Amino acid sequence: GATIGILGGGQLGRMLSIAASRLGLKTHIFEPGANPPAMDVAHTVTTAGYDDQDALTAFANAVDVITYEFENIPTSALDLLETLKPLHPGRQALATSQDRLVEKTFLRDLGLQTAPFANVENADDLAEAIKTIGTPAILKTRTMGYDGKGQARIMTPDQADSALADMAGAAAILEGFVDFKIEISIIAARNPDGAVACYDPGENVHVDGILSTTTVPATLTPSQRTDAVLLAARILNALDYVGVMGVELFVTPQGLIVNEIAPRVHNSGHWTQNGCVIDQFEQHIRAVAGWPLGDGSRHSNVVMENLIGDDMDRVPEAAKTNAAIHLYGKADVKAGRKMGHINRITGNA
Numbered sequence: 001g002a003t004i005g006i007l008g009g010g011q012l013g014r015m016l017s018i019a020a021s022r023l024g025l026k027t028h029i030f031e032p033g034a035n036p037p038a039m040d041v042a043h044t045v046t047t048a049g050y051d052d053q054d055a056l057t058a059f060a061n062a063v064d065v066i067t068y069e070f071e072n073i074p075t076s077a078l079d080l081l082e083t084l085k086p087l088h089p090g091r092q093a094l095a096t097s098q099d100r101l102v103e104k105t106f107l108r109d110l111g112l113q114t115a116p117f118a119n120v121e122n123a124d125d126l127a128e129a130i131k132t133i134g135t136p137a138i139l140k141t142r143t144m145g146y147d148g149k150g151q152a153r154i155m156t157p158d159q160a161d162s163a164l165a166d167m168a169g170a171a172a173i174l175e176g177f178v179d180f181k182i183e184i185s186i187i188a189a190r191n192p193d194g195a196v197a198c199y200d201p202g203e204n205v206h207v208d209g210i211l212s213t214t215t216v217p218a219t220l221t222p223s224q225r226t227d228a229v230l231l232a233a234r235i236l237n238a239l240d241y242v243g244v245m246g247v248e249l250f251v252t253p254q255g256l257i258v259n260e261i262a263p264r265v266h267n268s269g270h271w272t273q274n275g276c277v278i279d280q281f282e283q284h285i286r287a288v289a290g291w292p293l294g295d296g297s298r299h300s301n302v303v304m305e306n307l308i309g310d311d312m313d314r315v316p317e318a319a320k321t322n323a324a325i326h327l328y329g330k331a332d333v334k335a336g337r338k339m340g341h342i343n344r345i346t347g348n349a
């Protein structure tokens, strides 16, 4: 069977490896950190930095296709890897999602709604952006942010200076605050033939900037559900995308507003492991390996609860119930660290 190369050995790489192994495929993980969660389940692990050209070359030569579990892969590494083996999802998807300004501009040019936004390089830009966009607003670093890191809320214009200081000189974007009813995400997949399959949108609750729960079905009208599917497909087709993508959306009375896209399997798609016959991890492997996609249909209602830090204390109680427990095998419990998740089935779809 083929070997799938995966950049990143975190929990997403781990669950991708498990899915690949079920399909009789091998995975080869490339990860700079020692003892990554994917290590127990991958066929091969290369421990090396993204600046190690020899290690990158050997990795690429050992695999049939390259994918990844996080989007902040250094450009120099990608430049080398893509000359050696197919990279899925491709460079356009990565370049778009790595930079919030490029991402929002791409989405707007596709005709989709985003929060109002402006590029902010200095205090003058910020003052100008606050005049146009108003407050409340959120200043975000353009690159590298995740789990709400690299963000500063500006409730009134006098908070501009301290928000800019929080960016520590990083390029930033100001976003108008969206007064959303709920947050949802749609997990969608596309294969090299251009087939697209979407999962039912999930309703997301964040606590301290980190995803806490995802519930399916989400509280949506049928037309909102259709809108979510259509806009996700539009994004995937525009990027000639191959793989699974997570699209985060705000639901407002004025329609669906795209918050951000993630060119990979997504935490808010973990419910698919117990709500669908073919989950997002198998779907991603199918897509990058050129297999037909599963249809994404949902057989159960599910609540996915993330286990962050000390939430691990809830595992013994959950183990006495009929909940599906997914743990990532991380040795140290740290505040804010994603340790695992629980999928509770709450009924038939």
Ligand code: ATP
Binding pocket: 115, 138, 145, 146, 147, 148, 149, 175, 176, 177, 178, 179, 183, 206, 209, 248, 259, 260
């Ligand atoms: P992730 O871990 O999902 O990649 P992130 O660090 O990239 O998160 P965002 O998704 O941009 O951050 O923001 C985190 C959360 O903050 C959102 O899910 C939403 O709850 C809130 N938020 C972000 N931008 C806005 C906005 N423009 N208006 C209202 N709320 C927002």
Ligand code: MG
Binding pocket: 145, 146, 147, 260
């Ligand atoms: Mg993000």
Ligand code: MG
Binding pocket: 248, 259, 260
């Ligand atoms: Mg987000």
